[in-house]
Structure formats: structure tokens, C-alpha cells
Amino acid sequence: xxxxxxxxxxxxxxxxxxxxxxxxxxxxxxxxxxxxxxxxxxxxxxxxxxxxxxxxxxxxxxxxxxxxxxxxxxxxxxxxxxxxxxxxxxxxxxxxxxxxxxxxxxxxxxxxxxxxxxxxxxxxxxxxxxxxxxxxxxxxxxxxxxxxxxxxxxxxxxxxxxxxxxxxxxxxxxx
Numbered sequence: 001x002x003x004x005x006x007x008x009x010x011x012x013x014x015x016x017x018x019x020x021x022x023x024x025x026x027x028x029x030x031x032x033x034x035x036x037x038x039x040x041x042x043x044x045x046x047x048x049x050x051x052x053x054x055x056x057x058x059x060x061x062x063x064x065x066x067x068x069x070x071x072x073x074x075x076x077x078x079x080x081x082x083x084x085x086x087x088x089x090x091x092x093x094x095x096x097x098x099x100x101x102x103x104x105x106x107x108x109x110x111x112x113x114x115x116x117x118x119x120x121x122x123x124x125x126x127x128x129x130x131x132x133x134x135x136x137x138x139x140x141x142x143x144x145x146x147x148x149x150x151x152x153x154x155x156x157x158x159x160x161x162x163x164x165x166x167x168x169x170x171x172x173x174x175x
Contacts, residue, residue: 006043009041009045010039011039016078017036017078020077026070028065028066029070035052037053039051052064102139106136109131110131110132111166112131112132114128114129115128122174126170126172128168129167133162134162134163136161139156140153140155141156
């Protein structure tokens with residue numbers, strides 16, 4: 001079976017489960033800002049491992065208990081929305097995850113513009129604008145779908161970038 005097909009199915013499951021999470025009525029789930037970060041489906045499409053990330057979640061165990069209690073509802077609704085032979089995801093495989101990068105991003109920019117008059121009356125002009133940007137990134141990369149207790153540092157990176165962010169030339173007629 002093509003891994004491209006499994007990737008598309010993983011994306012579809014992720015999209016549908018993200019929409020379904022908004023309909024769960026368990027307060028342990030609805031009070032959190034949840035994101036499905038990754039879906040891993042087995043090659044026979046029988047089982048899926050769902051990785052969930054919650055923003056500012058002090059009670060991760062309570063969140064996972066709420067998700068596991070809603071797993072039957074989520075499985076049933078997912079089965080009605082996606083046409084697959086099997087719609088199983090094991091409640092034991094719901095895993096809290098963390099984002100893949102943590103660090104600092106500092107950016108600044110400057111916009112320079114000028115208007116060139118083309119005729120003596122000042123009605124026709126060419127306006128030009130140039131925007132330059134600088135970006136500094138310093139971040140740590142983690143395994144982005146690992147459980148929060150098992151994060152693995154992959155490395156630290158630093159980037160300095162100077163970029164042209166906009167270049168604009170316009171022919172203007174002023175009334």
C-alpha cells in the first residue's frame with residue numbers, strides 16, 4: 001500500500017478529529033485549547049496513534065482521561081465521516097505531545113518609499129517601496145510527537161536572516 005495514501009488518510013483523520021474535538025462535552029476536554037499534532041496509522045489501517053498537544057494544560061492526566069472517556073464517541077463519529085473499513089484507535093494510544101520547536105524569534109523591518117513625479121503638473125508619478133527585514137531565531141528542536149515526559153532534544157539551531165520582504169513599483173495618476 002502506498003505510503004502517500006496512508007499520509008493522506010492520516011491528514012484526513014487529523015482534520016476530522018480536530019473538528020470533532022470541538023463537539024466533545026467533557027469539561028476536561030472542552031476547557032483546553034487542543035491540537036492534534038500528528039496521526040500515525042498502521043499499514044493495514046486498523047489502528048491509529050493520535051498525538052495531542054494542549055496549550056497551558058496544568059492537568060495533562062485529567063485531559064487524557066477526558067479524551068479516553070470520549071474515545072467511543074470520537075471513534076463512532078470518525079467512522080461516519082471517513083469511509084474506511086476500520087475506525088479503531090486504541091484509547092491507550094492517545095498521547096499528549098509537545099510542539100517541535102521551543103525558542104526565541106526576534107524580527108525587525110524597515111520600509112523605504114519614494115514618489116517620482118513624471119510630469120510638471122504632478123498628476124503622474126511612479127511610487128516605489130522597498131521593505132527589508134531581519135530575523136533572529138534561536139530554538140531547540142524536539143521530537144515533535146513524543147509524549148511530553150519523553151521529549152528528546154534533537155539539537156539547537158540559530159539563524160540570522162536579512163531578507164527583502166517587499167518590493168513595490170506602481171504607476172500613479174492623481175486626480
